[in-house]
Structure formats: structure tokens, C-alpha cells
Amino acid sequence: MQNITNEIINRAIDGDERAFELIYKAYFRFVANVSYRIVNKKQEAEEVCQEVFITIYRKISTFRQQSSLKTWIYRVTINCALKYAQKKSKESKGMVAYDEENPIASHTKDVREKMDNQSKEKLVGKLLNHLNVEQRICIVLRSIKGLSYKEIADTLKIPINTVRSRIKRARESMIAFRQEEVSYEL
Amino acid sequence: MNCKKIQELILTDYLDQEMPQDKQKELESHIASCTQCREFLALAKKTTIESLANIKTDNLSQDIIWSKIQKEIQEEKQSLIDYNQAPGFLEKLKNIIFFPKHRLAWSTCAAIAMLIVVFNINHQQMASDQNNQVQTAVLNNQKVIDNVAVEVEREEYLSYLLDPDYDYTGYGTSLETYFL
Numbered sequence: 001m002q003n004i005t006n007e008i009i010n011r012a013i014d015g016d017e018r019a020f021e022l023i024y025k026a027y028f029r030f031v032a033n034v035s036y037r038i039v040n041k042k043q044e045a046e047e048v049c050q051e052v053f054i055t056i057y058r059k060i061s062t063f064r065q066q067s068s069l070k071t072w073i074y075r076v077t078i079n080c081a082l083k084y085a086q087k088k089s090k091e092s093k094g095m096v097a098y099d100e101e102n103p104i105a106s107h108t109k110d111v112r113e114k115m116d117n118q119s120k121e122k123l124v125g126k127l128l129n130h131l132n133v134e135q136r137i138c139i140v141l142r143s144i145k146g147l148s149y150k151e152i153a154d155t156l157k158i159p160i161n162t163v164r165s166r167i168k169r170a171r172e173s174m175i176a177f178r179q180e181e182v183s184y185e186l
Numbered sequence: 187m188n189c190k191k192i193q194e195l196i197l198t199d200y201l202d203q204e205m206p207q208d209k210q211k212e213l214e215s216h217i218a219s220c221t222q223c224r225e226f227l228a229l230a231k232k233t234t235i236e237s238l239a240n241i242k243t244d245n246l247s248q249d250i251i252w253s254k255i256q257k258e259i260q261e262e263k264q265s266l267i268d269y270n271q272a273p274g275f276l277e278k279l280k281n282i283i284f285f286p287k288h289r290l291a292w293s294t295c296a297a298i299a300m301l302i303v304v305f306n307i308n309h310q311q312m313a314s315d316q317n318n319q320v321q322t323a324v325l326n327n328q329k330v331i332d333n334v335a336v337e338v339e340r341e342e343y344l345s346y347l348l349d350p351d352y353d354y355t356g357y358g359t360s361l362e363t364y365f366l
Contacts (some may be wrong), residue, residue: 017259024252032246042245049246053255123237142202143238149204164198171197171234178233 009069012060020060023069024053030145031077037140038081040129044088052080074147074155078137085133130177135170138163192216192223196230 004026011019031052036045055076063072128136141147141155149167153160187195192213199205200213217223 021252024255025248028248028251032248032251036245046246046251049251050254050258053251054258057255057259120237127233127237139234139238143235149202167202168194168197171201171230175229175233179229 004069009060009063013063015061020057023056023060023073027070027073031073034074034077034140034145035081037128037144038078038133038136039085039088040125044084048077048081048084051084052077055080071151071154074141074151075157078141078155082133082137085136089133126181127174127177130173131170135166135173138166139170139174142167187212187216189220189223192220193226196223196227197234200227201230201235 004023008019008022012023028049032045032049035048035052036042039045039048052073056073059076063069128139131139137156138152141152142149147155149160149163152163156163195205195209195213200210205213217227
């Protein structure tokens with residue numbers, strides 16, 4: 001990942017599209033993964049990604065560098081994904097449904113590995129689908145993206161104890177769901 | 187620390203390595219001696235950490251999304267150019283008032299003149315109608331007055347006839363008296 005220097009940021013603020021493209025390439029993976037894990041559907045994740053970077057493009061001139069660019073981009077990503085997930089949740093009157101048609105790791109050659117990945121992906125989808133959006137965001141940022149509690153709190157602008165509380169409830173739900181599934185399978 | 191507190195810490199700070207070292211040692215010491223907490227730790231680790239670790243999420247195409255973003259940016263820039271090139275409000279007003287085309291100017295003047303004429307005619311017609319209405323009202327009033335006078339005369343005549351002191355055998359005029 002290209003290291004985004006202050007010089008690149010300043011050029012992007014001045015409207016340099018090449019600089020904006022560098023920022024896009026540096027943060028695309030993060031934005032894509034978080035968007036996908038929050039909205040749980042590939043097509044919607046693409047729309048969220050597009051909206052995130054369009055927002056960054058429009059608003060980068062207002063970026064004052066008081067927080068780091070990374071935190072700012074994380075925040076924009078979460079806000080866009082959250083807004084999207086809440087809108088879809090209202091439309092479907094409940095949880096965002098897990099998208100079973102996602103092609104997963106289709107470029108792996110080993111069939112068993114591919115099947116393992118697919119079943120793992122399916123399980124992850126179900127576990128995350130079982131959480132409300134706020135819990136899902138905290139778990140994604142912590143367990144998948146590896147952000148610390150402080151980084152999550154800064155990104156979401158919430159107290160650290162709220163982060164802790166959401167993660168605790170999310171994991172309790174995941175354990176309860178998994179135990180229910182296991183007993184159903186038996 | 188009791189088991190409930192230990193399990194809360196397992197679900198949060200311990201699994202996420204956010205605990206200070208001394209607290210972590212205290213917790214591990216409890217886990218070593220408590221079967222229930224040990225099993226809980228194993229379950230929590232498997233379900234909430236290992237299941238989410240190392241998952242591949244490279245479903246989204248970086249290039250396709252970038253081309254869509256570029257397209258949207260170009261469209262925004264183009265609409266901004268179109269907006270800036272369009273005449274402003276004052277400019278549009280100036281074009282309407284100070285039009286350079288003579289034919290349009292003359293036809294507009296003619297239309298305004300015609301409007302004035304039509305307005306005057308209507309005004310005169312309305313004034314004339316009002317006069318007629320007043321005259322009609324006056325005539326109607328006079329008729330009413332005349333009718334009232336006739337009625338009064340009739341009433342007087344009838345009351346005169348019904349007067350007990352009235353001599354009906356009399357003949358009124360001197361000529362009638364002469365012949366009769």
C-alpha cells in the first residue's frame with residue numbers, strides 16, 4: 001500500500017486527480033472490506049464504496065488534518081455503510097439478509113480449500129447477520145480490520161466503554177447463535 | 187474476580203489484548219483453576235475470533251469501481267460547466283427588457299397599446315351601464331311612488347264611501363243635481 005504523505009493529501013485538496021487516485025488505491029481494500037462486511041451484499045458494497053470515495057473527493061478540500069486521513073476515511077466509510085444498511089434494513093423490515101450468491105475466493109485452485117473458504121464465508125455471513133448494525137460495525141473494525149478500541153472510538157466518535165459494551169454484546173450473540181446452530185445440527 | 191466478571195473480560199479486553207499485564211496475569215491464573223471459565227474461553231475464541239480470522243474478502247473490483255467514480259466525477263464537472271455558462275438571472279432580465287430586435291419591440295408596443303384601448307372601452311362601457319342602471323332605478327322608484335299614490339286615493343275614496351255620515355243619495359256635482 002502506497003504511503004500517503006502530507007504532500008499527496010495537499011495535492012488532492014488542491015484538486016489533483018492523480019493524488020486522489022493514489023488515496024483511492026491506498027484505502028480501497030479497507031473501504032471495500034468494511035463496506036462488504038457491514039452491508040453483507042456484494043452489489044450494495046460496491047455502491048457504498050463508490051459513495052465513500054465520491055464523498056472523499058467532494059469533501060477533501062474541507063479536511064483540516066486535525067485527525068489523520070486514515071481516521072477520516074474510516075469515519076466516512078462507516079457513515080456511508082451505516083446509512084446504507086439502515087436504509088436497507090427499513091426496506092426489508094429487519095436484518096440485512098446474507099447474500100448466498102457471493103463468489104468467494106474463486107481463484108483458489110484447491111477444491112477442498114475453496115469449499116472450506118466458502119463454508120467459512122457462509123458462517124461469517126450468518127454470524128454477522130445476526131448482529132444489529134452498530135454491533136456489526138464494532139466487530140468488523142475490531143476482529144476483521146484489527147483496529148484498537150481507541151481507534152474504533154475515535155472513528156465512530158463514541159466512548160471507549162460503548163465500544164467495549166457493543167463488542168461484548170455482539171460476541172454474546174454470536175456464541176448464542178453458534179450454540180443454537182450446533183445443537184440444531186446435532 | 188468472580189466468574190461472571192472474568193467471562194465479561196474474556197469477551198472484550200482479554201481476547202482483544204487490551205488488558206494491562208497485571209490484570210491479564212490475574213485472569214489467566216483464575217482460568218487455570220476454573221473449568222467453567224476455561225471452557226468459556228475456548229468457545230469464545232473459536233466462535234468470535236477464529237471464525238473471523240483470515241477470511242478472504244476480495245470480491246469487489248477496484249478497477250470497475252474506479253471507472254464508475256471517474257465517470258461520476260466527470261459528469262459533476264460537466265454539469266458545473268453548464269451551470270456556469272448559462273446566463274444568470276440579471277442577464278436574462280436584461281435580454282427581456284432591452285431586446286435588440288425591432289419587430290419584437292414594435293409588436294410588443296402594439297400589444298400594449300391594444301390592451302390600453304380595450305381597457306378604456308371596457309371602462310366606458312361599464313360607466314354607461316352604471317348610468318342606465320341608475321336611470322332605471324329612478325324610473326322604478328317613480329312608478330312605485332305613483333302606485334302608492336293611487337292606492338292612497340283608493341283607500342281615501344273607500345273610507346269616504348264607508349263613512350256613516352256620508353249621504354249616498356247626493357249626486358256630487360251641480361250638473362248632476364240639475365238633471366236629477
